[in-house]
Amino acid sequence: MAGSNNLKITPPRWLLAELTYKCPLQCPYCSNPLDYSKHNSEISTKDWKRVLSQARKMGAVQLGFSGGEPLTRQDLPELVQHARQLGYYSNLITSGYGLTEDKIIQLKEAGLDHIQVSIQASSQELNDHLAGTESYQTKKEVAHLVKKHDYPMVLCVVIHRENIHQMPEILAMAEELGADYLELANTQYYGWAHKNRDLLMPTKEQFEKAEAIAQAFKEKVADKMKIYYVIPDFYEDRPKACMNGWGTTFLTIAPDGVALPCHSARELPGLDCPNVTDYSVEEIWNDSKAFNFFRGTEWMKEPCRSCDEKEKDFGGCRCQAYILTGDMNNTDPVCSKSPDRHVIQEALDSARKSALSKDEQPLIFRNSKNSKKYS
Amino acid sequence: MTLDPNQPISFSPLHRLQWEEAQQKDVILYPEGMVELNQSSAEILKLCDGQRKPEQIVTELEQKFSQTGLTNDIQHFLEVALQNGWIQQP
Numbered sequence: 001m002a003g004s005n006n007l008k009i010t011p012p013r014w015l016l017a018e019l020t021y022k023c024p025l026q027c028p029y030c031s032n033p034l035d036y037s038k039h040n041s042e043i044s045t046k047d048w049k050r051v052l053s054q055a056r057k058m059g060a061v062q063l064g065f066s067g068g069e070p071l072t073r074q075d076l077p078e079l080v081q082h083a084r085q086l087g088y089y090s091n092l093i094t095s096g097y098g099l100t101e102d103k104i105i106q107l108k109e110a111g112l113d114h115i116q117v118s119i120q121a122s123s124q125e126l127n128d129h130l131a132g133t134e135s136y137q138t139k140k141e142v143a144h145l146v147k148k149h150d151y152p153m154v155l156c157v158v159i160h161r162e163n164i165h166q167m168p169e170i171l172a173m174a175e176e177l178g179a180d181y182l183e184l185a186n187t188q189y190y191g192w193a194h195k196n197r198d199l200l201m202p203t204k205e206q207f208e209k210a211e212a213i214a215q216a217f218k219e220k221v222a223d224k225m226k227i228y229y230v231i232p233d234f235y236e237d238r239p240k241a242c243m244n245g246w247g248t249t250f251l252t253i254a255p256d257g258v259a260l261p262c263h264s265a266r267e268l269p270g271l272d273c274p275n276v277t278d279y280s281v282e283e284i285w286n287d288s289k290a291f292n293f294f295r296g297t298e299w300m301k302e303p304c305r306s307c308d309e310k311e312k313d314f315g316g317c318r319c320q321a322y323i324l325t326g327d328m329n330n331t332d333p334v335c336s337k338s339p340d341r342h343v344i345q346e347a348l349d350s351a352r353k354s355a356l357s358k359d360e361q362p363l364i365f366r367n368s369k370n371s372k373k374y375s
Numbered sequence: 376m377t378l379d380p381n382q383p384i385s386f387s388p389l390h391r392l393q394w395e396e397a398q399q400k401d402v403i404l405y406p407e408g409m410v411e412l413n414q415s416s417a418e419i420l421k422l423c424d425g426q427r428k429p430e431q432i433v434t435e436l437e438q439k440f441s442q443t444g445l446t447n448d449i450q451h452f453l454e455v456a457l458q459n460g461w462i463q464q465p
Contacts, residue, residue: 062404226460
């Protein structure tokens, strides 16, 4: 095993409960695994309640109900109520699709703290195209209802080449909807986004222009709206401090009960990620092979091993190292010290070529048919 | 945004102040985030109940901890809390 035995293991603080892979939307940058259709079992309400209780006891306090679309689970209000009784701060991460006013009230009464609504673009045409479902008007109505019922609202917009030109309109939309927080999440290239990378990756010029507009807006609205700007790391020369370090803070539970150190870790080979129906959260967090695999710095290869920044970015993202270099132990190739940095430049060049090409391939949408095809 | 000495302070309805047993600390919780508080910051925020004005908060804490001269420290923290949206005034 790669992990060291002499580490002080910190307790989880963040629990991401991916309740289901079912989703009425088909976003081509979805972070769910390509082969999600293979993992179609879902753990029971009783299992979820036990997981929530066990993780809370260890110290988890932020809880995300996510998916897929978590609203497709009929037991969501019951799980929210259980979470509130345990003292979690509960975040519902939703497409807004299927969220009625009655449901918003019911979830509030159950103790839900916050609703994050995603919108794909600032225009109906593009939103509905990207979502693969007519959903723009519903989403805007939901955003109004979330504020009407006194939830803090985070509006999340995933940014990529298809919508990056709408940055000014996206910002205006967030202001009009009264968002308390705006998450401008530049696409991270895992799962479906990796598959569609040539079509989604903005050019450097597009990215820099959009970032400048967002920065100016951030200062203008500082009194009423906070902006989380998730950077596109392909244009950086140091990797992100992924997950705040492996097995230090974040615990994801997939719909079928598999416990993951990050929501993409399912793609990594040989981790033997444990299932909550077989082990307690405490056993999984402290003792499992998967959660110890990249803890600390002992597992690192060069150039990370002797790097004075290794405690700062933990070698970057393991999934990105695996997807782009074929070895999950490698330095994240985003790092300019990585001997594999050229794969990033090749990806950028390939995307640019696609952007300039007259016969671009169509986007591959996230749905069961395509998932089966790529399993 | 600056602190108005004549207005009562309330804790933000968009945040939650909570004791965390596992961390033995008070924390502020908000969408997808958490701030860990030291004891004095937590004591100040617990008095932001929509009734007390800044001066009353200072007086009460000086009495509670048998200290004087806390005005500047408390004032400074309240400004920070206001900037962060943890507290608000009408």
